[in-house]
Amino acid sequence: MKKSSKGTVLATLVALTMIGSTVVAPASYSAKAPAWPSQTAKLTGVTLTMWCAAASLAIPKSVISSFERATGAKIKVVTIPDPYESPVLAKIATGDKPDVAFWAPTVSGLTSINAKANLLSLNDAPWISSVDPALRDVFGLLGKTRYAALIGTPNLVGMFYNKEAFAKAGITTLPKNFTEMTAAGVKLKAAGITPFYDAAKDAWPTQFMVQSLLGDAAKSGWYQKLNSREAKFTDPTFINAVTTYKSLIDQGLYNSDIKSGTFAAQTTALLKGDVAMVNQGSFLGPALLAEAGNDAAILDAKIGYFGISPTSNLTLSLPGQTDAIVAFKTGNAKREAATKQFLAYWMGKGYAAFLDDRSYISLQPKVASPSTVPKLFIQVASGLKNSVGAIQSQALATPDIHVYLSNMINGTMTVQEVAQAMQTQFEQLAKAQGAKGF
């Protein structure tokens, strides 16, 4: 009797351990993808879950309520804590999935979320044909499959400048390349204006100047060489870019509080004219507009934009998690169909109202951009025509470049160490992806 009870306990332990491991193992579904339903078909009783970051929470509000009114469906919005991407990946790893979520429509973004296993294909989506052909296939594709829908102009990176500061320093023509920009910086400094601002406390803004310095290399396919192991971060291409960035800091052309600088302080300083130039993503536009009391006229009078690379006015395109939405394979055919319907509505019947609500620039030639959009935003968006993908949109994986650069600014890493750390982490990530040759 005693023996058998011991045996039972042991057997239970083994069984429980096995149950435990199956629960944790990631589940994959292979349900057949449902076709695209009519945009306003009735969906009473269907509830969809959408994941947003704190930064993207307000974006879908209006389109969700009009979709709910039109179809009777309910969309529950869940805020995922910052830094959005990692909590999302962690949740998916434990088997928790939404129906729709914001996600970066880049190759590395779609690879990291394992799009093939987790996301619905949007290949035959009804809105694709109405998107501007020049922008249609730039983002959202992984291989030949489309997994993400771009909701507005993707994030673009370049120089935002204060017009009054430029005038004060006697700069009348905009810099056409990096050398001219540095010369303008020296002139500004002589006039008592801080030429550039960076934010090593927030860290992430530090990547942009180096990325702009890599613009020409990016255009000539350097990231592809990186992906195929023909190039390395430890090559002169990358080292020179970081060295140039560091020399600008060492020359005193940056804000003296660069170590404790933040994105918020950057925005205020640029609008006030304490700082002349800020290399940032297009999301700086809305932040500046808010800072200007939502007065587009004030913003346009004060702030301008130009793209920059070593030799030209090149803009970087860097779609982020607020620029696109993805639909998940949940294994529930009814919800998957409803999700597709929601996306089709957003990019279809609901698109014009959505753009108006958000003051976004249209991606569809037949839908006009709202008239309230500041000229600055249109100027930035036009940079897309002369743009090249940033590291996030071209490399297999993006190492923590911002962490290493802010370490360099704080003096705990040299340029060489930054390059080495980039290469080591890049190889590690590429290997984890099972990329060829790593």
Place this chain on the structure above:
Amino acid sequence: MNAGAKVKLLLKRPRINAATKAHSTHPIWFIVPAFFFLIIFFIVPTVLNFVYSFTDWSSFKTEVNFSGFSNFTQLFSSGNLVADLRITILYAVLVAVFQNLFGFALALLLERDTLLNRIARAAFFIPVIMSALAVGYVFQAVLEPKGPVNSLFSFILGRPVEIPWLYDTSWTIVVVSVIHAWKWMGLAMLIFLAGLKTIDGEVLEAARIDGASWFQTLRTIRFPLLAPAITFNVATSLLGSMNSFDIVQATTQGGPGGTTELLNIYIVRAFGQGLFAQATAMSLVLLIMVMVLAFPLIWSLRKREQIL
């Protein structure tokens, strides 16, 4: 029983007496419900942590394959892990020192049972029950270069003061560990107080009659009698802060220049990159590290108590 003995009892592992009589009155299957929870919430995760450390589990693909020691060789060869381990240990030691110093000083200060002292004890205990993230964010705001603390110094000194409390590559780790110690000092205070309260009054009276000063009594009688409380406080503060994350995340996020990057911050970063197996391997290293430190530490502290 004095508090020292109580703490001792808490630390002592209960001896399992496998008397045959007990078997008939307490059949073994009685522990099944307890074991169920122990297995689901403790054993399975620990075993999986161990297993996944030797795989290539990542967010990039669905299948998980064994990859031997490659996670560990990669981690140790890059040097980041060793650097972060060093920071973690330094942080833990600093926290242990400050937390116990503050706690002990408070216990001595608030030893007498006056109304004011009771209120003060409650006040100093409040940070313990506060959210660590909230504490971190408050300090982060207060210690900004143009924040209230520097403004206060500027006012007192009559000249602008801009001390980079959280942006100094050599001193910020001390500042952050003081914040950590500040949050937890109430707990150390409480345990020291319990220890002080249970010292036999007759011993202290005898000392007083013999002409011992306050400081002599403290040094030669009260402090040695506090040994069990010290064991508990040092062990919990040192080992507990090895697993710290929240306060550092809220104040410096591992910066400036990675000088406060605790292992847990690095683990979250690796997890965020989708490198789940590497992150798991790192947490295994941390677990081993804590164990390697815990056994000799607790053993030597307990050895100290035996002189009593």
